[in-house]
Structures are given as C-alpha cells and as structure tokens.
Amino acid sequence: MAGAGGGGCPAGSNDFQWCFSQVKGAIDEDVAEADIISTVEFNYSGDLLATGDKGGRVVIFQREQENKSRPHSRGEYNVYSTFQSHEPEFDYLKSLEIEEKINKIRWLPQQNAAHFLLSTNDKTIKLWKISERDKRAEGYNLKDEDGRLRDPFRITALRVPILKPMDLMVEASPRRIFANAHTYHINSISVNSDHETYLSADDLRINLWHLEITDRSFNIVDIKPANMEELTEVITAAEFHPHQCNVFVYSSSKGTIRLCDMRSSALCDRHSKFFEEPEDPSSRSFFSEIISSISDVKFSHSGRYMMTRDYLSVKVWDLNMESRPVETHQVHEYLRSKLCSLYENDCIFDKFECCWNGSDSAIMTGSYNNFFRMFDRDTRRDVTLEASRESSKPRASLKPRKVCTGGKRKKDEISVDSLDFNKKILHTAWHPADNVIAVAATNNLYIFQDKIN
Amino acid sequence: MEVQKEAQRIMTLSVWKMYHSRMQRGGLRLHRSLQLSLVMRSARELYLSAKVEALEPEVSLPPTLPSDPRLHPPREAESTAETATPDGEHPSPEPMDTQEAPTAEETSAYCAPRPAKVSRKRRSSSLSDGGDAGLVPSKKARLEEKEEEEGASSEVADRLQPPPAQAEGAFPNLARVLQRRFSGLLNCSPAAPPTAPPACEAKPACRPADSMLNVLVRAVVAF
Numbered sequence: 001m002a003g004a005g006g007g008g009c010p011a012g013s014n015d016f017q018w019c020f021s022q023v024k025g026a027i028d029e030d031v032a033e034a035d036i037i038s039t040v041e042f043n044y045s046g047d048l049l050a051t052g053d054k055g056g057r058v059v060i061f062q063r064e065q066e067n068k069s070r071p072h073s074r075g076e077y078n079v080y081s082t083f084q085s086h087e088p089e090f091d092y093l094k095s096l097e098i099e100e101k102i103n104k105i106r107w108l109p110q111q112n113a114a115h116f117l118l119s120t121n122d123k124t125i126k127l128w129k130i131s132e133r134d135k136r137a138e139g140y141n142l143k144d145e146d147g148r149l150r151d152p153f154r155i156t157a158l159r160v161p162i163l164k165p166m167d168l169m170v171e172a173s174p175r176r177i178f179a180n181a182h183t184y185h186i187n188s189i190s191v192n193s194d195h196e197t198y199l200s201a202d203d204l205r206i207n208l209w210h211l212e213i214t215d216r217s218f219n220i221v222d223i224k225p226a227n228m229e230e231l232t233e234v235i236t237a238a239e240f241h242p243h244q245c246n247v248f249v250y251s252s253s254k255g256t257i258r259l260c261d262m263r264s265s266a267l268c269d270r271h272s273k274f275f276e277e278p279e280d281p282s283s284r285s286f287f288s289e290i291i292s293s294i295s296d297v298k299f300s301h302s303g304r305y306m307m308t309r310d311y312l313s314v315k316v317w318d319l320n321m322e323s324r325p326v327e328t329h330q331v332h333e334y335l336r337s338k339l340c341s342l343y344e345n346d347c348i349f350d351k352f353e354c355c356w357n358g359s360d361s362a363i364m365t366g367s368y369n370n371f372f373r374m375f376d377r378d379t380r381r382d383v384t385l386e387a388s389r390e391s392s393k394p395r396a397s398l399k400p401r402k403v404c405t406g407g408k409r410k411k412d413e414i415s416v417d418s419l420d421f422n423k424k425i426l427h428t429a430w431h432p433a434d435n436v437i438a439v440a441a442t443n444n445l446y447i448f449q450d451k452i453n
Numbered sequence: 454m455e456v457q458k459e460a461q462r463i464m465t466l467s468v469w470k471m472y473h474s475r476m477q478r479g480g481l482r483l484h485r486s487l488q489l490s491l492v493m494r495s496a497r498e499l500y501l502s503a504k505v506e507a508l509e510p511e512v513s514l515p516p517t518l519p520s521d522p523r524l525h526p527p528r529e530a531e532s533t534a535e536t537a538t539p540d541g542e543h544p545s546p547e548p549m550d551t552q553e554a555p556t557a558e559e560t561s562a563y564c565a566p567r568p569a570k571v572s573r574k575r576r577s578s579s580l581s582d583g584g585d586a587g588l589v590p591s592k593k594a595r596l597e598e599k600e601e602e603e604g605a606s607s608e609v610a611d612r613l614q615p616p617p618a619q620a621e622g623a624f625p626n627l628a629r630v631l632q633r634r635f636s637g638l639l640n641c642s643p644a645a646p647p648t649a650p651p652a653c654e655a656k657p658a659c660r661p662a663d664s665m666l667n668v669l670v671r672a673v674v675a676f
C-alpha cells in the first residue's frame with residue numbers, strides 16, 4: 001500500500017485522488033444538536049478513529065484488517081465503542097450550565113493492550129480506558145451462572161473456574177477525572193511527548209497535568225490581567241512540541257503564536273519565541289481584528305514547522321523564523337468581501353481546525369458548503385472537495401469543486417451566494433501514515449481514501 | 454452618512470449578540486465577548502470619525518484616545534446608547550426625555566467638556582423651585598440616573614466629562630433597565646470584598662465601582 005501518497009505514483013507527482021469510502025451518521029435532514037460532531041482524532045497507529053459530539057458522547061471506530069481477497073480495498077472503519085464521556089453539569093456558584101459538548105479528544109500512545117484517550121468539555125478532562133474483553137470466567141463456586149448467590153449450605157464440592165471465550169466486548173471506563181482547574185472554557189488539550197504529562201488550555205490560562213495525578217495541576221501560562229477591563233487577547237489553542245517535551249506553543253485571538261520553553265521558568269508568561277506576521281495595511285478592514293484570530297495550531301510531525309488557521313487562511317511557520325510564515329494558503333478568500341454578512345449570521349466566529357498528513361507534505365482544512373480544502377506543499381497545488389451524500393457511491397472519486405467569485409459562472413461552479421453556510425466543516429483528521437481522511441460534516445463523518453493507482 | 458448608518462447598524466447588532474450570548478448554554482464565552490467588543494469599538498470609531506467629518510466646521514472634538522478594549526457587554530451597550538442621533542451640542546436632557554424618545558443629545562459628549570456638576574446643580578435648583586416635596590426623592594433618583602447615563606458612554610476622555618447616554622430608539626427597554634440598575638448599583642458599597650467568589654472572574658458584576666464606566670459595565674452585566 002502506498003505510504004504517504006507518493007509511493008505508487010509517477011515520480012515527482014504527489015497528486016491524490018480521493019475516493020469516497022464510508023459515511024457514518026444519520027441521513028435525516030433534521031439534525032439533533034446533540035449529534036453534531038465536535039471533534040475527530042485518529043490514534044497514533046491510525047487503527048482507531050474517535051469522534052466526540054455535542055451530546056457528550058464519544059464514538060470510536062476501528063479499522064478492519066485488510067481483506068486479502070480484495071487487496072485494493074483498504075480496511076473499513078466500524079464502530080468499536082460508544083460511551084457517554086461527559087454529562088451536562090450545573091455550576092451552582094455561578095449559575096451557569098456547563099455544556100457536555102466534547103471540545104477535544106487526544107489519544108495516548110498505546111503501551112499495553114488497552115487504549116487510553118483524554119476527552120474534555122469546557123471544564124473537565126477525563127482519561128478513558130478502552131479495553132477488550134473476550135473471555136469470561138465460568139464455574140464460580142459462590143454464585144450461579146446467572147449471577148445469583150448460591151446458598152452456602154448447598155455447596156458440596158469445590159471447582160476451579162475456567163475461562164471461556166465470549167463475544168468481544170469493548171468496555172470504556174473513566175480512569176482519571178481532572179476537574180476544577182479551569183475558570184474559563186477549555187479549548188485545547190495536548191499530550192506531551194514524555195507520555196506522562198499533558199497540558200490543558202482555557203481562554204486565559206494553561207495548566208500542566210501529570211496523567212496519574214488528578215488533584216493538582218501546575219499553571220504554566222497565565223495571561224489574565226489584574227484588571228479584566230484591560231484584557232486584549234485570549235488563548236485560542238495550545239499544543240506540545242511532538243518531540244521536545246519542554247516546548248509548547250499557544251496561539252492568541254490577535255493572530256500571534258508564542259513558543260514557550262518550560263525549562264526557562266516555572267511560569268511561562270514570557271515567551272521564548274513570538275510569531276507574528278505584520279498586518280498588510282491594504283487588506284485592513286472593519287473585521288480585520290476578529291478574522292486574524294487563530295482558531296487552531298498544529299505542529300508538523302517533524303516538529304520543524306507549525307501550522308495556524310485563522311478565518312480566511314492557513315499559514316505554515318518555520319519555528320526558526322518568527323517574522324512571518326513560510327507559506328500562506330487562502331482557504332476561501334472570496335469571503336473577504338462578505339465579512340459583514342458573516343458577522344450577521346455568526347459564521348465569522350466559526351473555529352476551523354487544520355491538519356497535516358503523515359509526511360507533512362500536505363495540509364487540510366474545512367470550509368463552508370461542506371467543502372474542504374487540501375494544499376500540497378510540494379507541488380503548490382490546492383484542491384477543493386465536497387463531503388456530500390450525492391457523491392457517496394463506494395469508491396467514487398471526488399470531483400474537485402470550484403467557487404465562482406464573480407462574473408460568469410462556469411458549468412459545475414458554484415457561486416459564493418449559493419454557498420450553504422450552515423454546512424460547515426470545522427473538524428478534519430488525517431491518518432498518521434496512510435492517505436485516509438476523516439471529515440466531520442455536521443452530524444456525519446465521511447471517510448475518504450486515496451485511490452491506489 | 455451611509456458609513457454612519459452602517460456603523461450604527463453594526464453596533465446595534467453587536468449589542469443584540471452580546472445580549473443573546475448570555476442566554477447561551479455554557480455561559481458567556483470570553484473570546485466571543487472580546488471579539489464582539491472589538492467590532493463594537495471599530496464600529497464606534499468609524500461612526501465617530503464619520504460624524505467628525507460631518508460636523509467638522511462646528512465642533513471641536515477631543516481626541517479619541519485609543520480605548521482599552523473592553524470585553525464586557527457594557528462597552529457595546531455604551532456605544533449603542535450614545536449613537537442614536539446625529540445632532541450635537543444639545544444640553545444633556547432630563548432622564549425623562551431619554552425615556553420618552555431618543556432625543557438629540559449625546560454627541561455633546563464629544564464637544565468641549567460640559568460641566569456636568571454645574572448642570573446638575575442648575576437642575577436641582579429648578580426642581581426645588583417647584584416646591585414639591587414629593588419631587589425631592591425622585592429628583593435624587595433622576596439625578597443619579599442622569600449621572601449614570603453620563604457615565605454610560607465611551608472612553609478615556611469621558612472619564613472626565615461623562616456625557617449622558619442616550620437610549621437607543623430600538624432598545625427602549627434596555628435603556629430603562631440600565632437606568633434602573635444604575636441607581637441600584639450606585640448605592641452599592643464601593644469597598645467590595647477583595648476575595649470575590651470565582652463568579653467575579655467571569656462576570657465583573659461583583660467588582661467595586663471604580664468609575665462611571667464600571668457602573669455601566671456592571672449594569673449591563675447584571676442585565
């Protein structure tokens with residue numbers, strides 16, 4: 001199987017040909033708010049794919065082993081486990097309801113037969129253990145097969161229980177609950193490369209946790225001003241470096257990224273590096289400030305680069321250069337003239353995520369009308385694809401879509417005014433090794449694969 | 454004029470968004486509030502600069518100092534309150550005027566400093582001339598409301614001479630609530646306990662009144 005998309009293709013070409021693989025979720029037009037997917041994440045091997053939704057549920061899909069009789073058909077993802085991670089809560093002190101919506105899921109590297117993941121809502125992070133049980137003990141002395149206790153006086157002989165195979169059961173149990181550490185809404189969690197600690201970030205603070213310790217966390221960033229009326233920016237995302245366990249970055253609502261080194265001081269309020277692109281005065285507009293807010297930051301797998309997503313673009317930064325990004329990709333520049341309408345319908349506040357492919361040669365992010373965009377960093381080519389039921393025939397190739405920005409609309413193009421802004425793709429994930437992508441479109445999860453030539 | 458209207462429309466819209474965001478599940482979102490306040494500030498600056506251009510020969514404006522971005526709802530309410538009408542140079546109206554209809558006033562805020570205290574004194578004397586004992590308590594309340602309205606406006610310059618806030622025509626209820634809340638808040642002890650409950654971090658309603666601006670902040674937050 002081709003690895004990162006370059007294997008079986010003509011030399012020099014990194015073109016993907018994406019085909020529909022699967023879609024998960026109900027087809028109803030009426031979407032229940034609780035079913036809206038709020039996060040998608042592959043685990044380290046890519047065999048497991050987790051989704052979280054607004055109803056506080058986590059659904060984990062597992063990739064089936066490849067079928068030898070159909071070598072060209074890669075493994076499908078089927079439901080492996082479903083559980084309720086978070087429930088709605090009420091903060092009596094502030095008279096506020098705490099939403100059960102899962103903001104982020106992050107997998108831990110697998111260390112034994114069980115799988116572990118962290119899931120978080122606005123206030124509480126939970127460590128879940130997902131384990132398989134395929135045997136059960138039979139022949140207990142003190143209880144019957146159906147579990148009823150036996151009358152001790154009736155027991156006349158002793159036997160050793162034996163393990164018998166049973167239908168596979170996948171159990172999810174909460175192993176740790178990390179609560180009461182965040183006053184503001186948690187927007188990110190990130191597992192450290194030391195596999196022992198992780199960070200959680202809210203609007204104003206970042207805390208460092210040890211996976212074994214739930215009653216204590218260290219505050220490593222605090223940007224809360226003494227006088228809240230002087231607040232000018234909030235933290236929007238944070239992530240640990242993939243290899244250097246002392247380095248993490250956090251992005252702000254002002255479009256800046258700060259890289260911090262935990263070795264320099266206990267409280268990392270002073271950054272080690274500060275990434276900011278000077279604003280282009282010609283593109284300054286009424287809504288400039290809010291569209292420059294960074295909604296997601298992701299390190300490349302190599303650790304050399306990081307990518308940020310703001311409302312209209314994706315930027316790739318070289319960690320060695322703070323003055324400006326090395327690449328800027330426009331996601332939907334045609335929306336720049338529509339910012340006022342997007343402010344009216346609240347779309348301007350949408351927080352899009354972005355992701356790298358396994359080899360860091362391509363990046364992907366979502367847009368409106370169920371469109372998502374892919375940028376090939378080597379060939380400088382980009383493509384717009386759509387996640388729709390219409391193009392959901394097995395192994396059907398996805399046709400590139402095009403948005404017409406003005407003038408004559410060509411056939412197959414869609415005009416900006418026809419875009420459905422209720423169909424937004426905020427969450428996407430790319431398999432860590434293969435060219436398999438998961439795209440969350442409201443309550444549906446689409447899985448696409450690259451066709452092997 | 455178009456620019457002014459558009460800026461005003463955006464400010465109105467922002468107030469509504471601020472108001473409705475308080476009803477959302479999960480409570481007030483800090484980031485969103487901050488973004489709304491940034492838009493409000495930009496709209497206000499745009500509105501003011503458009504007004505300056507319109508009124509240039511007549512009025513000399515104090516420099517619009519770069520305001521501390523205020524993330525709280527009241528920033529938006531402030532601006533909306535002050536933007537209703539184009540006319541400047543009117544003396545601050547009686548609070549009762551504000552309740553009846555959006556009258557032209559507030560832009561006196563941007564005129565040369567008005568001695569608010571002096572005008573209050575004048576008014577009180579005119580009221581006491583009426584000789585109606587029943588007016589005295591209400592006079593006090595009205596004065597307080599007026600003072601609050603004056604505080605309910607924009608930035609740094611206004612700390613010195615707070616211009617009266619004007620009830621936005623579209624939000625008569627908002628204005629009435631603000632006025633009610635102000636009088637209540639002014640009676641609050643300024644020495645709030647330093648160890649405020651965590652609730653105060655998200656909602657500054659509990660914090661002591663430092664200035665008239667904070668009064669408005671708390672009013673709308675409570676609202």
